[in-house]
Amino acid sequence: MKRIAICLTLAAGLVSSAAFADAKNDAEMKQLAAKSGCTTCHGIETDKPGPNGMKPIGPAWIDVAKQYQGKPGASEFLTRVVLEGSNPYSSHWKGKVSGLSMPPNAVAITEGNARLLVNWILALR
Known part of the structure; x- marks a missing residue:
């Protein structure tokens, strides 16, 4: 019985450490997004007003995560979209957002930081 209690205590410590790391990562990613200008057009939750x-200028990140969940190459594709912009003629967000396309952002964020941010967005639930 004592052994089970010790295991449960250790597991609870690991979960709380992971939750702290996630909260710290969330704060860092939100700060990176704000500093890079992403939050001008995007929010985390659905229905951020424009x-x-x-309608909002760009899709909510939670919607982006749902749209690309489980799709192979999603991280690489979205990193390229962040850096190079998107095509206004092939947007699957048409009618859902007021923006026509995503402008290129390579001047505002490095490729490494864009990749970090995209991977964080794709992990949102």
């Missing part, structure tokens, strides 16, 4: 009552 300017003057319009």
Whole structure:
């Protein structure tokens, strides 16, 4: 019985450490996104209003995570979109957002940081 209690205590410590690491990572990623200008158009949760009552400018990250969940190459594809921008003629967000396309952001964020941010976004639930 004592052995089970010790195991449960250790497991609880690992879970709380992981939760602290996740909270720290969330704060760092939110700070990186704000510093890089991402939060001008995007929010984490669905239905962040756009300017003057319009639809949001860009899709919510939770929606991006759902859209690309389990798709091979999603991280690489979205990192390229962040850096190089998107094609306004082939957007699957058409009608859901007020923005036509994502502008290139290579001047605002490094490829490494873009990849970190994209991987964080894809892990949102």
